[in-house]
Amino acid sequence: MGLKLKIFRFDPQKDEKPYYQTFMVDAQPTDRLLDCLNRIRWEQDATLAFRMSCAHGICGSDGMRINGICGLPCQKLVKDFQEEVLLEPMPVFKVIKDLVVDLDPFFEEYNSIKPYLITRTPPPERERKQSPEDHTTLETSIRCILCACCTASCPINQKEETKDYVGPAALVRAFRYLFDSRDEGSEERIALLDHKDGAWGCQTLWKCTEVCPKKIPVTKQIGQIKRRIYEAKHPQK
């Protein structure tokens, strides 16, 4: 079948402003949209820029806006689209070229929440014990692939006046460590998250949860962080 791809184009070396270009691709219904993008670059226009690596939703390279909704083209099949698909770079981040955005600020926010296990007690000779229930608490959050679809889709991150919000992706990783029964850094974590651009920046708009390619209950986990902060500040007598 033929599929029309309307693609956002911008090359900082020659374009004053972005434009859209339409390509026709001959595709099988079970092809991935990523396969179509590759076919365009390999057969029609070598200058088309987009990131990719594993091509099956694990590496998180190819986040972009597909018909207005952030997602991974390696997870989308041709058969699920009508004649035309609109492909644009993720919002929130600066466009470098075509579908490639600058993710450095994304990783800076990620880094700001201390994304590592904090412990004070020296480790035992063998593993630190953790109950299967405590591990289950983390189970969905450790699926995160840092594709940035959630942060790019968040209306708070999109709005100029609240763009300093740390964003849902960083908060998922904050959840993953805050709720890890082995972690002993609660206090400093809470200090990092307890402000208007931290967990409280979230206004429960659910966009992150809707777009997450790994089906992580992002909004819910941010809610659990907020509750943990509240409980830490209002200990039960």
Add this chain to the structure above:
Amino acid sequence: MISRQDIIIVGAGLAGLRAAVECTGQVNVAVVSKVYPTRSHSGTAQGGITASLGNEEEDRWEWHFFDTVKGGDYLSDQDAVEVMVKDAPRAIYELEHMGVPFSRTAEGKIAQRNFGGHTRDYGKKPVKRACYAADHTGRVVLDTLFDQCLRHRVKFYQEHYVLSLVFEEGRCVGVVTYELATGELHLLRAKAVLLATGGCGKIYKTTSNGFATTGEIFSLAYQSGIPLQDMEFIQFHPTGLYPLGILVSEAARGEGGILRNSRGERFMEGYAPTIKDLAARDVVSRAILTEIQEGRGIGGKDFVHLDLTHLGEKNILKKLWEITSFVRNYVGIDPVKEPIPVQPTCHYVMGGIPTDVDGRVLADEKGSVVQGLYAAGECACVSVHGANRLGCNSLLDLIVFGRRSGLAMKGDILRYNHRTISGDPLKSVEGKIARLWNSNGKEKMDSLRQKMKSLMMEYGSVFRSEGGLKKGIEGLRFLKERYEQTGVEDRGKVFNFALMEAIELGHQLRLAELILKSALQRKESRGAHFRNDFPLRDDQHYLKHTLIFSTPQGPEVKYKPVKITSFQPAARIY
């Protein structure tokens, strides 16, 4: 741009990041990666990482030792295997202490599952040895190590492609990189360089490997005068999702999944009576292709079924979430209710850049060390995996030898100063790029790439023969000639992927030829290398490692002995 570090690590997968964690804080270290570090292909490892922890049932490192040697069809260097399996429990506890969220047993210990070729009591029955986090083990270890690197402020040159290795009087003194975002060339000088760039699966048509896994570092090392070891041993994983080739982890069989042919028969009973579906990968891949060749593929097509339906929805979703979700997505099949269509897919290269057990690169069959150059992980050949790697031994290899390389570099550089570099290392790279830009050939790089991939699939995959290998080599020669006439249309400086892919293709064509030439010389069948014309293992003539060298007359094959310390070669029956 010129920069100067103590240590440059090329590759941000598990081996590279583990080495970086080892070095950071004490010496000045930077990691170079083609992609953002968290995109590295280690992240797609699903099933687990092996260690004889004995958390689920009795296990011993000696059994792990034996299984790895037998799995490798006795081509592994046994001293190196011993180092790896003995260090495994320590390495796993260390990862756990860093924060890796392993799945847990009822007692709160690290959970372990069965995996192909891992047995108790020297092959008697399967043993639960693979430590796992559901079916995204590689991803969570990658994330944890990346997080540790952030914590310790490791410097990253991300989206930098290495275009050459720089040597001065035989010592590696740095690398030249191309920065994707700007098109700028960088000379990154170092006292020690670690190559940890992973495999080369993308030279085959059907592969579980990602787009970044093109293997140019093998070719760069070879061009620099370093031999490549055992390159004929290319692993085809039995269960790639049909038709995409995406990996369906052996964990599926480890959890009880069964392979069935068009008659619904559990055909592995005939090929591996003792451990059946959990036999070593080369054995299972050949069995699947034999079933298909004999007309028992599903619906007469070239795939068989992997049946999980008896495992129960809850169990499947808990332990195999990742697999279930992409099988549902890509082929519209629900593994809870229907069997999964699978076919062998190119997965791993056992061979690579020869090293000692501390990652030091070896220059020849006598074991002379190349100063300043180290390799670890899939691109290296220690050799622990011999002629066939067992599942979950790769992550272990990355962690153990990544760390050991880090330790070795830290120690060795105390003796090194930065050397003055004579000549201009950027010049030759500029020349190469100019060649690609100035060529007016009409042919598309992609058409050459597709031809190479098909050719390797046809002549260099699971079943090989002299006639086929020769045809393959001839075909590659033809493609190389055409490559020399072909150029790149995109002349931009910003995110010029077309240019990078063209450079990669040049290296891939060379590497493909080295694989086929190594395979042609090995007139026996061992592990993943199966010759229709020499179907038996021949210890008398080929119990030795292949080394392929670059000479003015073209590639030359030499051999070096296998180190056998504990287990004499025996028949390999599962």
